[in-house]
Amino acid sequence: MEMTYQTERLELKILDDTASLKVLQFYLDNREMIEKYEIERPPQFYTEKFQKMMLQGEYNLAVKQTSLRFWVQEQGQPDRIIGTVSFHNIKRGFFQCCELGYKFDQRFWGRGYALESISRGIQVVFEELRLHRIEACVLPGNIPSRKLLLKLGFAFEGIKKQSVMLHGRWRDHELYALLSEKPAIRSDNDTSSQILRC
Numbered sequence: 001m002e003m004t005y006q007t008e009r010l011e012l013k014i015l016d017d018t019a020s021l022k023v024l025q026f027y028l029d030n031r032e033m034i035e036k037y038e039i040e041r042p043p044q045f046y047t048e049k050f051q052k053m054m055l056q057g058e059y060n061l062a063v064k065q066t067s068l069r070f071w072v073q074e075q076g077q078p079d080r081i082i083g084t085v086s087f088h089n090i091k092r093g094f095f096q097c098c099e100l101g102y103k104f105d106q107r108f109w110g111r112g113y114a115l116e117s118i119s120r121g122i123q124v125v126f127e128e129l130r131l132h133r134i135e136a137c138v139l140p141g142n143i144p145s146r147k148l149l150l151k152l153g154f155a156f157e158g159i160k161k162q163s164v165m166l167h168g169r170w171r172d173h174e175l176y177a178l179l180s181e182k183p184a185i186r187s188d189n190d191t192s193s194q195i196l197r198c
Contacts, residue, residue, distance in 0.1 A: 012070035097133035137173035
């Protein structure tokens, strides 16, 4: 697995702690929108020191391939982060699955950047990490995310009742999933044995 991937217009990078100021600026620029859909942040979250610590941890997890966070930039614009795509809670063994998360700068909505970058990330997860299933959870009122997931090929699977504590109350989430198209691996020596991938 690489630390940088490209699409037609974008670069997806796993960043180290030297990018802490750029990441902090992304969060500050989109604080109101992000906090609407995510858990409450401690005040120190919006400091360079905290982001440096987070990036160190995320980089180490990426090296171990237990969690991936790609920071998205337009090609030729290395000083500005426009979004992030993450594949976290990676489970191996009989599961071979993970969870998808994403957020993008509001100023860049409507350009297809989320679709383009998430599609590339999915390709990495299925082809290089060899995972079988990706899950995504969405608040019922988040219509743009629902449309995006359906466009990416995710299927609605049901409601996760009171699955996350958001702003002081338990909230339901819609569960979507995308499966790799590759079949489970069979042993060449024993056709009756099968390695389950999910």
